[in-house]
Amino acid sequence: MRPDELDEVLKVLSRIRGVKHAFYLTKAMRSGLARIEKEYPPIGPLTIRNDGVLKCLKREHVACIVKDKGFRAPPHPTVLLVNEDGEVIGRELLPGEKIPERPGRKNLFIGKDFVIFVGETSGKGARFVLPPVEFKEVERIDGTSCVMSSSPSSLGDLFLRRQAGLEDDPKLASILIGFDLREP
Secondary structure, eight states: OOHHHHHHHHHHHHTSTTEEEEEEOOHHHHHHHHHHHHTOOOBTTBEEEOHHHHHHTTSSEEEEEEEOTTSOOOSSOSOEEEOTTOOEEEEEOOTTOOOOOBTTBEEEEOTTSEEEEESSSOOTTOEEEOOOBOOHHHHTSTTEEEEEEEOOOHHHHHHHHHHTTOOOOTTOEEEEEEEEEOOO
8 A cells, every 4th residue: 555545544534523643553552552462461350352452453554543432332342251162241332232131141230331141151261352343434445454443451542642642631542443455
């Protein structure tokens, strides 16, 4: 992709409602963020795997946006609770989403935006997984492929903003958008 095509991706990202900053990660940002996300400390007995960020970092190009609350909701949950067999036993709720009761399963709500499914499967070996999420705005750009997005941890978010020379504003959050380029 030529530099003007990479500029087009940043222009598209910058025009999305709620986006305050858009930039590409440097090599140092990529390696530093990978180290942070691989060493994320457990929460009590639960581990956290930020699969989405680690997969984004494997893409040829990685853009970062810093967004406010005006940014759109994700197309599907960005936080999953999975057991040792990889079965989803809990997940983030999207705004306005209702989870129906099912026979043999009880929905246990943790706060207003997370539900744990009790009774269907074992919780043995449970861990939080942050999967990659599609990012339609970049998928629609000619020449891009393998587009995915993910949110870094709070430590990763702070690292990226400091590296980019941006202030640490708790009302803002970062999202990575990784993508490859198709040959013309």
